[in-house]
Amino acid sequence: MTLPSERRLPWLFLILLLAVVALAGWQWRDGAPLSANLMELVPGTNPDALELRAEQRMQEPLNREMLVLVGHADRQQALAMAQTLGEQWQASGLFEKVQWNLQADLPALRTQLLQGRLAMLSADDRQLLTEHPDAFIQQRVQALFDPFNGFTLVPSQDDWLGLTGRIQNSQPKHGAVQLDIGSGALVADADSKSWVLLRARTTGNAFDMNLPLKVADLLQHSREQAAKSDVQLLAASGLLYAANGQQQATREMTWVGGGATLGILLLLLLAFRRWRVLLAFVPVLVGMLFGAVACVAVFGHMHVMTLVLGSSLIGVAVDYPLHYLSKSWSLKPWRSWPALRLTLSGLTLSLITSAIGYLALAWTPFPALTQIAVFSAAGLLGAYLSAVCLLPALLKNVELQPAQWPLRLAERLVQLRENLLEHVRTPVLLALLIAFCAGGLVQLQSKNDIRQWVGAPQRLTDEAQTIARITGYQPTSQFFLVRGANQQELLERQAALSERLQQLVNLDKLQGYLALDQLLSPPSQQQQVREALSKLPQHWQPLLDLGVPLAALQTELQQLQSLPAEDIDAALAGPLGEPYRTLWLGPTADGVAAMTSLQGLNNPSLLRVQALDLPGVMLVDRLGELNNVFAATQISAAELKLASCVLIVLVLIVPFGFGGALRIVALPLLAALCSLASLGWLGQPLTLFSLFGLLLVTAISVDYAILMREQVGGAAVSLLGTLLAALTTWLSFGLLAVSSTPAVSNFGLAVSLGLAFSFILAPWAGRHVHSTSVAEPAA
């Protein structure tokens, strides 16, 4: 019963398999090509290279730095613990730099202040010097006597005019953090505790696979250690989110993959009562292998989320062998190759329609879905090939005598349906169904947010918020990108923006901002300061009255006049430039560029308005853009769904004719509509991901309609085949619904609902054929 071609096929396939395994081995030569970077999954909205560079620059600290607050009612204890932890962390080797106190390099600070006396003077001080030189001198005299004037780094005789003190005092201060002068630590007081700031910068970033987990472990250990001394730790870092995401992905992959595998194996054993039938899992394994290899080959790596969602492929891949295994209820004796020959056309159609459904996902602007599409399409191909070429050879001498109870169950279901149809006719049922859909759709609410991608536990976000409240550091993901033809123009443009942002700060709409113009003024203004200084001798009599030697003042003025104009690079090199360094993007193709970062933002739309009429200034609001893309994609997803249906109809016209093809496609669409309505009834939101899930269901459930319509072996056997296929698929997708990542869980729920409706509706696909073959005993 085995054709010669069927003898060769297994060997050909084994050669292909060997090649793929070799390729996989080569791909994994340097460890797992896995990635956990969330930003890789969301659509790239902007191709602008500079904007991308700016974004990466702003994100880098989020992915490499950890901010920890060490809190105790007694400041000393908090400081001691911060020091202990700081030393331990430094010794751990995970961090490039751990900082709990400022070891200020005062000589370097003095040098920078003296060098920057022209360039770093604030706008207010420049104005005072230029417009009210008398007041400027008067204030200086007062400051010399003021016992509470504060800490000036530069001794008076090096700076009689007091410019360095003014620069020091005009440096922007953010947040509620104060310097503890004794220890040099940064401390904030809140909730009747002293919180010492501990900052750590890792050697790698959050997307190195192992680092986040190690950092999270270390933090956990430190928390326990601190708790023994009654010290509380609060931590915030992108690394912790990454660690959490990884743990969650691993856990869910184990649950979804393991649960689906166990369930399916059990189902196979119960139904077919042969150990050898477990070989039906070979296509699943081959499918996963093909999927992974294709994914790495196309994208260079694979995202963990692809793995989680891809693990649901198990349920679809096992459908291929089920196609011919389930024929054992009608085909007696059952032999692998003849059974395959009977079902080959259905199998092939099934592969094509499913692949169309999956590949439709690839055209969405979401790299995540593109990856899943490639993974799944390649996986299905692998599963199909192994089911067609290899598995029949492995099952060659197996004689299947399946359990009879599933068939009886299917027969009872068929009977149930017949009985139902006797009482209520199909058009009435359809009307009822449409009423159900209408009722549900009315209640359906759409919801889209990037946060659905992140299953961040409340604990992490709460801690980050507490830290923001205590320290006043509230970094926002939005920032301004400012471009200019040269440094002069750039600094002028940043200053124009700062002026507007300051108004927002005054109105409490914004907590703060950081821009290069706060560090130094453009060259033209440095020149103005130089000119204003040259007029100062007419006003400095009060200083002379104090006994300041005229010669000293003249020498100082001469030094000031000869200070060279300072550029951005020079200003950033000094210790005062440290917080500004990330902002400077340097030369670009058409000039120079820098960023203005923001703190504590309430209203993003207010920001957009600020940049409207400022040349060279643009707001980069990735989060906002993403949410817009989400909403826009919902529409294109619906279009894709229709397009994929049209394509499937075209494919199905060949075997089933136009009417048949339409009917087969109409059923999954109706099932999708019912699922949408169910979401509405259940009070679940419609998200982009549920829509994608339904897109997929359409493709998979076309398969059920085909199975039912083909009716190989009678209605009951076909229904049983469909039931098995739906159950296995549901086992893998349905388990996704328990995921704690809202996006994944939404996807799982939508697919589960869609599968259930597809199964219920599938028998209507075969009504025509059914009426002619109803006399055939359902053996």
Next chain:
Amino acid sequence: MNLICKGFGALALLAVSTLANAFDLQQLSVQLAKPEVIHGQFIQEKHLRALPQPLLSKGSFVLAKNHGLLWLLKTPLQQDYRITANGIARRDGNAWQLLPNKSAGAEQNRLFLAVLQGDSSGLQRDFELALSGDAQQWKLTLTPRSVLLKQVFNQININGGELVQTIELLETQGDSTVLRMQDSTANQPLSEAEQHDFAE
């Protein structure tokens, strides 16, 4: 560096805390804790390396145990300061103007206030304290411990008898400040105007 605050901080610490590490220090703190209110005159000499003559300023002060410090500069210019739990204020016309808490010296002033209110964690940690002499004529030397403070000044010397007489602050850069407290008296309560100044 706001050295004067440091000096007062030391005093206030001694006045309110019960230092247990040396018998003499404890005795001194008991002695200084007695008066509720101290009134006096001050002369501030700012010795700048580059000036042949020190910058001289004069005025009066009121240190009240439960309120804070009034520092009333009279010559060569007139300016009143007040340090309380709320921060440092400067009299502007008739109203006290709280100075913005953003100057680099604010942290030290805060520390000073913490000390003034009896938070003894301050000076002991930041300074080595050395006491010599007797109750009628003593000298307390404060040497900074922390790297940061060492970069700013070398030493603070406080001399006194029943009450504090001089505070001398020696900066690393070579400048120094001497505060001479004269005619200090502890037998006058707060006047109504002073109470008003602290209350406002």
